[in-house]
Amino acid sequence: MEYLSFELPIKDLMDQLQTCSLVGEESGVDVKLACSQIEDKILEKKKEIYQNLTPWQRVQLSRHPDRPYTIDYINGMVDKGSFLELHGDRNFADDPAMIGGLATLDGQKVMIIGTQKGRTTKERQYRRFGMPNPEGYRKALRLMKLAEKFNIPVVTLVDTPGAYPGLEAEERGQGEAIARNIFEMVQLKTPIFTYIIGEGASGGALGIGVGNKVYMLENTWYTVIAPESCSSILWRNWDHKEDAANALNLTPKDALREKFIDGIIEEPLGGAHYDPETAYLNLKNSILQNIKAFSKFSGQELETQRQDKFIAMGQFKG
Numbered sequence: 001m002e003y004l005s006f007e008l009p010i011k012d013l014m015d016q017l018q019t020c021s022l023v024g025e026e027s028g029v030d031v032k033l034a035c036s037q038i039e040d041k042i043l044e045k046k047k048e049i050y051q052n053l054t055p056w057q058r059v060q061l062s063r064h065p066d067r068p069y070t071i072d073y074i075n076g077m078v079d080k081g082s083f084l085e086l087h088g089d090r091n092f093a094d095d096p097a098m099i100g101g102l103a104t105l106d107g108q109k110v111m112i113i114g115t116q117k118g119r120t121t122k123e124r125q126y127r128r129f130g131m132p133n134p135e136g137y138r139k140a141l142r143l144m145k146l147a148e149k150f151n152i153p154v155v156t157l158v159d160t161p162g163a164y165p166g167l168e169a170e171e172r173g174q175g176e177a178i179a180r181n182i183f184e185m186v187q188l189k190t191p192i193f194t195y196i197i198g199e200g201a202s203g204g205a206l207g208i209g210v211g212n213k214v215y216m217l218e219n220t221w222y223t224v225i226a227p228e229s230c231s232s233i234l235w236r237n238w239d240h241k242e243d244a245a246n247a248l249n250l251t252p253k254d255a256l257r258e259k260f261i262d263g264i265i266e267e268p269l270g271g272a273h274y275d276p277e278t279a280y281l282n283l284k285n286s287i288l289q290n291i292k293a294f295s296k297f298s299g300q301e302l303e304t305q306r307q308d309k310f311i312a313m314g315q316f317k318g
Contacts, residue, residue, distance in 0.1 A: 004060050005060075009049070010045050013038060013042045013045060017035060017038045017039060046269050054245070055250060059245055061219040062219055064271060065119070067273045068280070070114035070159060071099065072280075073114075074103065077284040077287075079103070079106065085099060088142075089142055092172060095139055096127050097128045097136050099115075100140060101143070110287070111152050112155045113140045115160040115204075130161065131163060131164040133163075133169045137181050144188055148188050148190045155192075155193050157197050158200045160198075160204045161199050161226055162203070163202070163204035182210055186303070187303055189300065189302060189303055190299065191291065192210065193211050193287060193290045194215070195214075195217065196216040196220045199221060200222035201226050214260070215261055216255060217252070218252060230244035252264040266282055
């Protein structure tokens with residue numbers, strides 16, 4: 001387990017617990033009481049830290065290297081062996097930063113699409129740290145249209161610091177690809193459910209984020225720009241990233257208050273990486289509940305509800 005800077009008090013206690021267990025094994029002395037007291041302290045410290053996170057700390061937690069990614073959620077939620085990944089945008093190439101395919105959840109067919117980061121250095125380069133190229137968004141749209149054709153619900157999992165900003169992405173129409181996805185998604189006649197499972201930045205997230213229902217996991221963020229980028233624009237450096245995080249209203253509670261999302265999915269204490277199985281189950285239950293709730297709506301009703309939802313966001317003055 002890797003620990004972030006604000007988690008170091010927990011690490012110290014975990015080290016004490018490990019030492020206590022080793023002493024008991026090596027000496028044959030009964031140390032159950034001592035170890036139990038340390039475990040109680042660990043639980044208390046976790047509650048103290050994780051129930052009082054600052055916006056910047058929540059951003060850090062959303063990027064935790066041990067946190068589950070899209071593929072982890074897919075493998076943890078779908079019926080065993082049911083995920084069939086589909087590749088390519090039928091125009092230029094396949095984009096490994098965007099994955100998607102057909103699967104079943106307790107027998108319910110779904111089209112799952114999401115941005116995928118990498119764990120090793122080599123995989124991170126291959127996936128471009130979860131930043132899709134235009135062909136990634138075009139692949140996602142192709143799969144959504146396929147799901148619409150067969151009346152299959154679409155589930156999108158968002159975990160991206162933004163769309164890829166490279167020259168080749170601009171040459172192939174990055175802005176147009178994202179805009180086209182938004183345009184098409186608001187008209188799709190099959191239910192779409194979006195979940196922010198990590199980072200949700202700018203148009204890179206919105207390119208697969210126009211859903212009938214939009215949720216955020218407890219330790220995620222969702223806003224127009226990353227705190228570091230905001231700091232570099234306003235203060236010409238990254239030194240004010242914490243100030244930017246505070247000002248951007250990027251936490252799940254902020255987004256729910258502003259009605260950008262429809263709910264918050266609870267995570268295990270400390271984050272999804274502490275107990276991935278519980279995180280998978282919580283997300284799966286939400287998906288199945290939404291599929292059941294929206295199964296009674298016609299294609300036109302789904303389209304109208306989705307459009308009304310996004311039109312209602314923000315305030316306008318004539």
